[in-house]
Amino acid sequence: MLLKNAKLGIAPLTWTNDDKPEIGKENTFAQCLSEMALAGYEGCEIGSQFPKDIETLKFELELRGLRIANQWFSFTATCDTVSAVQEAFLKHIRFLKALGTNIVGGGEFGRSIVALESVPIVNETQPSRPILTAAEWKTFAERIEALGKIAYNEGMTLCFHHHMGTCVETVEETERLLNDCDSKYVSLNYDSGHFYFAGANPLSALKKFVTRVSHVHLKNVRPEVLATVKTQKLSFLAAVMAGIFTIPGDSAGAIDFKELFYVLDAIKNSGTDHNSYSNWLIVEAEQDPRKAHPLKTALSARAYLKETLGH
Template sequence: MFDKKNVFLGIAPIAWTNDDMPDLGKENSFEQCISEAALAGFSGTEVGNKYPHDAGVLKGYMEERNLRIASAWFSSFLTTQPYEETEKAFIRHRDFLYDLGAKVIVVSEQGHSVQGQMDTPIFDGKYVMNDAEWKILTTGLEKLGRLAAEKNMKLVYHHHMGTVVQTTQEIDRLMENTDPSAVSLLYDTGHLVFSGEDALAVLKKYAGRIKHVHLKDVRPAVVARVKAEKLSFLQAVRLGAFTVPGDGAIDFQPVFDILSQNHYEGWLLVEAEQDPAIANPFVYAKKAREYIRSMINM
């Protein structure tokens, strides 16, 4: 199905320690995270908040476990701060990932984001940009994308719950108003389903621009509660809205089929932020690995 020379299976460290809520998984060390990721059968991870900030040191830890760094999250504030501030931070981030051998840079606009606000309803509290803000965002992302290209890297934009690019309509507008050579798309199954979008339709439409994939499953009963009780994104995570592939409601076979048919190359990253005291990260990592192995030749 996939060419193993060009497609790699990884897992995000957020299952072990949550970046937005550090109390979730505070007991889990960086070394435990990467060791268990390797034992579960994954080839790499993204970068978590407990990872060493020195590229050489981090690379050493990863190589000992035959792991690689796939990418790392970057928060842009193009709509709320001067462009120069985001650019300066982006270049530092780009160079760090370049030294680690990563090929893509995950970017999500955090200007006006409510994803990190504990008491803001994730649906009712979401910000909607005006035309001027859209122009600032798309122009800024293209500039960042060209900076990534200087290192032969790609900017992959992460649509995300609670941010200014969450819905299919917003993804469409972002894609239509950015240069494909500068801005690619990160495809996240969980965020699309949580938002109520047609995840397969988005995948089919933008398969050619998708350069990074997050495999996240969803528990519909929790999502329904979040909507009914007007809860926040962080509250949704604590309640277990997300889980690993094979443990929720999403059928991933069509996802893999469409990606394969469109000759996808890059990382497939299992990502499921939940409370590790309730959902043991190693147990769930193995569950995801076995589920994926049953579907694709990896």
């Protein structure tokens, strides 16, 4: 059995899309939660359709035996001071804390091209995404660490998510940020699919960063679609709609998740009586739910995890 202490969850992006709300709008919050539970997951991340009232959300979760793992926070440290976002960030992490999680994950969406549907997500000759100057990077990293301190003082862990179309997309940029931020305040939300999309080897990236990983997104990539994204110069959202992402275990995907699980299983967690990753593994594969049936997709991914992990 691998990763016997890890918690298995799924993101609501299988049913809906926060970046393009019209996608999956027919899939209700209640349907989403019920199908997550039916598929055998322990928990989930929070989507845009989820209730904002804590007690209402708690009731719906407890009814189905689910827990909250995380809710995305869009950092804007390339644009905004810490004081400008502190109130919103504190409200966000206290909401999550009240729901019983200690993780707050998100990526830097200041100046990102993720939502720009006319801009190619991959431009190998002249990137359209933000490339920071040395001075801009210093300010950015200092602000992320400061937000990490705020989270730490609230008993939460800031898990930074590298993401296509942002200033932290590559392995090198991820490494630079982690090196510039104290591990006490900033950890990594590792995403296998975003590293592959960025041209990296997800296994090598995980080995490099494994001691800083506090949250994991299990995302697969279809290489044939990736080739189309490059040749047709598709935007990020167009790439999603074209099927760039898929679930672990899909034969059309390129990533060997079992190798990733072996690496996570070998982490030495200080102060524990086991030696493997014990936080959340989140199936996250945003797709067009009209093409990839949400419940069927969730069931298929869960079956693969059970076969591969042994639980």
